[in-house]
Amino acid sequence: MDFRILKQNIGRHVAFSDVELEAICSRFRSRKVARKEFLLKQGEVCRFEGFVTEGCFRLFSTNADGVEAVLYFAARDWWVADIDSFTNGAPAELSIQAIEDSEVLFIGKEDKERLYADVPKVEQLFRIMTQKTLVALQRRMIRNHTLSAEERYLHFLSAYPDIARRLTNLHIASYLGITHEFVSKIRRRLAGK
Amino acid sequence: MDFRILKQNIGRHVAFSDVELEAICSRFRSRKVARKEFLLKQGEVCRFEGFVTEGCFRLFSTNADGVEAVLYFAARDWWVADIDSFTNGAPAELSIQAIEDSEVLFIGKEDKERLYADVPKVEQLFRIMTQKTLVALQRRMIRNHTLSAEERYLHFLSAYPDIARRLTNLHIASYLGITHEFVSKIRRRLAGK
DNA sequence: CGGTCTCTTGACGGAGTTCAAAGCTAGTGG
DNA sequence: CCACTAGCTTTGAACTCCGTCAAGAGACCG
Numbered sequence: 001m002d003f004r005i006l007k008q009n010i011g012r013h014v015a016f017s018d019v020e021l022e023a024i025c026s027r028f029r030s031r032k033v034a035r036k037e038f039l040l041k042q043g044e045v046c047r048f049e050g051f052v053t054e055g056c057f058r059l060f061s062t063n064a065d066g067v068e069a070v071l072y073f074a075a076r077d078w079w080v081a082d083i084d085s086f087t088n089g090a091p092a093e094l095s096i097q098a099i100e101d102s103e104v105l106f107i108g109k110e111d112k113e114r115l116y117a118d119v120p121k122v123e124q125l126f127r128i129m130t131q132k133t134l135v136a137l138q139r140r141m142i143r144n145h146t147l148s149a150e151e152r153y154l155h156f157l158s159a160y161p162d163i164a165r166r167l168t169n170l171h172i173a174s175y176l177g178i179t180h181e182f183v184s185k186i187r188r189r190l191a192g193k
Numbered sequence: 194m195d196f197r198i199l200k201q202n203i204g205r206h207v208a209f210s211d212v213e214l215e216a217i218c219s220r221f222r223s224r225k226v227a228r229k230e231f232l233l234k235q236g237e238v239c240r241f242e243g244f245v246t247e248g249c250f251r252l253f254s255t256n257a258d259g260v261e262a263v264l265y266f267a268a269r270d271w272w273v274a275d276i277d278s279f280t281n282g283a284p285a286e287l288s289i290q291a292i293e294d295s296e297v298l299f300i301g302k303e304d305k306e307r308l309y310a311d312v313p314k315v316e317q318l319f320r321i322m323t324q325k326t327l328v329a330l331q332r333r334m335i336r337n338h339t340l341s342a343e344e345r346y347l348h349f350l351s352a353y354p355d356i357a358r359r360l361t362n363l364h365i366a367s368y369l370g371i372t373h374e375f376v377s378k379i380r381r382r383l384a385g386k
Numbered sequence: 387c388g389g390t391c392t393c394t395t396g397a398c399g400g401a402g403t404t405c406a407a408a409g410c411t412a413g414t415g416g
Numbered sequence: 417c418c419a420c421t422a423g424c425t426t427t428g429a430a431c432t433c434c435g436t437c438a439a440g441a442g443a444c445c446g
Contacts, residue, residue, distance in 0.1 A: 170392075
């Protein structure tokens with residue numbers, strides 16, 4: 001049970017005392033997830049928020065035709081959840097699947113409520129984290145509207161080199177919103193330089 | 194100075210007493226903004242969060258080639274700000290321009306800090322609002338990866354009919370990430386049905 | 387080995403862009 | 417009330433980027 005990464009992650013957003021950090025961590029439980037195993041399946045209710053301490057996940061949505069769209073990848077130091085489903089009990093629009101053998105620290109709804117009560121500053125923590133996530137997604141949205149597939153591919157590689165190295169073209173394509181065949185063609189073009 | 198809309202908007206997310214609502218509203222100031230006027234220009238620091246009570250704005254980013262990408266439109270009952278610039282003082286990546294003669298209630302950083310101190314539940318309010326915005330943007334990201342331009346156009350019309358009616362094809366195109374000529378061609382296709 | 391999954395390649399097609407021209411408003415000032 | 421302009425919309429032809437389909441070549445794992 002390695003809570004150091006979680007503490008560092010939290011400390012990057014809001015300053016907590018050691019006592020508070022312990023109080024926060026004590027609400028989380030650890031869980032191992034095997035490669036290809038699902039933490040959450042679209043349509044279920046998401047009963048946790050998770051923090052990845054090892055491995056890597058993909059969060060994706062499957063449409064009526066069975067086509068998957070990856071919303072993002074979550075390696076060590078990332079959070080995973082279907083926010084709307086977790087907070088409102090709605091059926092999840094996302095599936096969360098391990099790409100590698102992984103390990104997650106997770107917290108349920110009741111424990112999170114108690115956490116808000118025990119350590120009020122946690123409210124601020126999640127506000128700030130959500131805000132940063134929103135800003136990052138806004139930037140990505142704008143990139144998607146102004147960059148070509150090749151530029152988006154290069155940006156992804158340079159922004160997340162450690163994650164990209166572990167992914168198949170299929171996954172990267174699904175994240176970029178293009179076909180894996182075209183990813184292959186982009187790679188060839190780039191190789192010839 | 195019509196604070197009713199603001200109170201209703203806030204009340205939809207978190208329950209406040211009348212006293213608290215007054216305390217919140219007292220921190221906001223009203224301002225009229227003429228059509229085509231800028232509330233914020235890319236590169237400046239965003240010194241406010243705004244709530245639109247009348248009219249309509251566009252929030253967009255201009256890239257090195259001068260191409261504009263609309264992030265979203267904000268009519269009555271929407272919030273406007275460059276979040277990252279407002280909270281961290283970074284140069285804004287967004288411009289905010291009035292599309293019509295408009296009216297905004299805005300709050301500066303110091304007043305917002307005081308508000309957090311006066312009414313702690315406001316922290317929760319902004320966490321929840323940010324969360325809902327994030328979820329909506331996640332859904333839009335997935336739609337952009339799975340729907341065609343025509344489907345995205347139709348979705349926009351049905352999701353925001355009142356806003357869409359007031360926009361030019363140029364604005365809609367920039368929001369959808371396509372050219373305004375193609376919007377025109379989509380409309381023709383749809384008319385022939 | 388043998389099967390499954392991934393990557394590459396190519397021919398073809400279609401969705402969306404670019405560029406240029408012309409017609410349509412709607413506001414503006416005389 | 418008309419004339420003028422500036423901005424918006426439409427249209428078409430040529431072009432590009434990217435998707436689809438199909439096939440084959442690795443690569444990995446039991």
